[in-house]
Amino acid sequence: MDNQIKEEIKKIVLPDEINERSKLGIQAAKNELAGSVKRFVKRKIAIAVLASCIIVPTGTFAYQSLLADDLYGSFDNVKKHVTNFTMENYLLFDAKLNKAKGNLGEEEYEKFKELLNIIISAKLDYGDKNGNINFSLVPKRETEEIEGVMYDIQPIFDKLNSLPSSRDLLTDEEYEQYIQALITYETTMALVGTSSTPEIDMIPTEVKDEYVKASEFLNYVNELQINN
Amino acid sequence: MNIKRLVRKAQKGNDSAYLVLFQEFEADIYRMAYVYVKNKDDALDIVQEVAYQSFKKISTLKKPEYFKTWLMKITINCSLNLINKNKKVIPLNPKFELHTPVYEDEDIALSLSILSLMEILKDDEKNVILLKYYDDLTFKEISEVLEIPLGTVKSILYRALEKLRENSKEVGNYG
Numbered sequence: 001m002d003n004q005i006k007e008e009i010k011k012i013v014l015p016d017e018i019n020e021r022s023k024l025g026i027q028a029a030k031n032e033l034a035g036s037v038k039r040f041v042k043r044k045i046a047i048a049v050l051a052s053c054i055i056v057p058t059g060t061f062a063y064q065s066l067l068a069d070d071l072y073g074s075f076d077n078v079k080k081h082v083t084n085f086t087m088e089n090y091l092l093f094d095a096k097l098n099k100a101k102g103n104l105g106e107e108e109y110e111k112f113k114e115l116l117n118i119i120i121s122a123k124l125d126y127g128d129k130n131g132n133i134n135f136s137l138v139p140k141r142e143t144e145e146i147e148g149v150m151y152d153i154q155p156i157f158d159k160l161n162s163l164p165s166s167r168d169l170l171t172d173e174e175y176e177q178y179i180q181a182l183i184t185y186e187t188t189m190a191l192v193g194t195s196s197t198p199e200i201d202m203i204p205t206e207v208k209d210e211y212v213k214a215s216e217f218l219n220y221v222n223e224l225q226i227n228n
Numbered sequence: 229m230n231i232k233r234l235v236r237k238a239q240k241g242n243d244s245a246y247l248v249l250f251q252e253f254e255a256d257i258y259r260m261a262y263v264y265v266k267n268k269d270d271a272l273d274i275v276q277e278v279a280y281q282s283f284k285k286i287s288t289l290k291k292p293e294y295f296k297t298w299l300m301k302i303t304i305n306c307s308l309n310l311i312n313k314n315k316k317v318i319p320l321n322p323k324f325e326l327h328t329p330v331y332e333d334e335d336i337a338l339s340l341s342i343l344s345l346m347e348i349l350k351d352d353e354k355n356v357i358l359l360k361y362y363d364d365l366t367f368k369e370i371s372e373v374l375e376i377p378l379g380t381v382k383s384i385l386y387r388a389l390e391k392l393r394e395n396s397k398e399v400g401n402y403g
Binding site: 003005006008009010011012014015017018019021022023024025026027028029030032033 | 258
């Protein structure tokens with residue numbers, strides 16, 4: 001009986017188009033898969049954009065601008081991944097786009113993107129709804145890596161903000177303190193769950209002193225940059 | 229053909245490798261689909277749909293050695309989905325269908341036996357018969373593909389075989 005059944009089924013004649021239909025099906029799947037990869041990359045970039053804007057405490061600059069619609073899709077797309085994001089933020093970033101592109105040389109721009117990639121993955125792994133990282137929860141090795149990136153990327157932010165480089169203005173010791181202050185600032189924002197400078201009475205007592213100190217130092221650097 | 233190697237390549241997104249692999253099974257897919265849908269156009273649609281779905285999901289296939297079984301499962305699901313979909317479509321003017329031949333020229337070669345396989349058996353019986361005798365799967369594999377208990381696979385198979393035997397007897401009587 002079994003061989004007979006197989007023989008019978010094999011009598012079903014194969015049409016010529018069968019080959020073509022297999023190709024069509026695979027091609028359609030391929031196109032969709034390619035689309036989803038692009039979307040994934042865009043999502044990562046979108047989050048990085050937000051992340052980097054928060055690193056700059058004065059809020060002066062967001063080179064995220066270089067990631068306008070063509071890179072991260074649309075405002076809705078960004079909104080989907082980071083909830084606390086307004087149209088105003090988006091337009092602000094967008095407006096900065098041309099400026100950033102014009103201000104950085106090719107080599108510097110490439111380096112900038114490379115550094116950004118590391119921040120992207122950290123934000124994806126550890127960032128809260130605003131893209132802020134509570135560094136006290138991040139493994140030590142990774143915190144060190146992010147610190148290293150911030151060390152290198154901050155002068156580029158300064159340049160994009162048309163400010164003198166903080167690294168040049170500060171002594172090595174002061175620059176180290178500056179990066180630590182940025183980390184404290186971001187950690188506090190993550191603790192409070194805010195996307196802008198937190199009100200002092202919202203900050204948990206145990207970190208308040210550290211935050212005030214960091215905040216004062218950031219203001220000091222900022223003033224130094226403006227006056228130079 | 230090294231199926232495992234081609235599956236691995238396809239899982240990395242290599243569509244050319246997947247086409248080579250898929251074409252090895254497209255005839256089986258077409259014939260299985262035909263037993264359910266009983267016409268060339270729908271069976272071709274199923275081949276295309278299985279190609280699409282399987283390449284899209286190939287990364288989820290953990291054991292490349294089960295590639296064929298996995299493909300047959302997708303084929304059965306696609307065929308049953310299409311049948312269910314067609315059931316919901318009410319022909320606007322059934323009279324016209326009388327003028328179209330039920331089977332096209334190339335199908336004339338089909339013996340009464342394959343026709344009876346298609347006409348007499350219910351879908352669940354076709355599932356088991358095809359997997360057992362056309363794809364050479366074991367009872368255990370069939371029970372995994374169809375997600376039904378082993379005992380049920382066996383009882384469906386015996387019921388289906390009985391039906392086919394009865395039918396061939398009747399044909400014999402008339403002949």
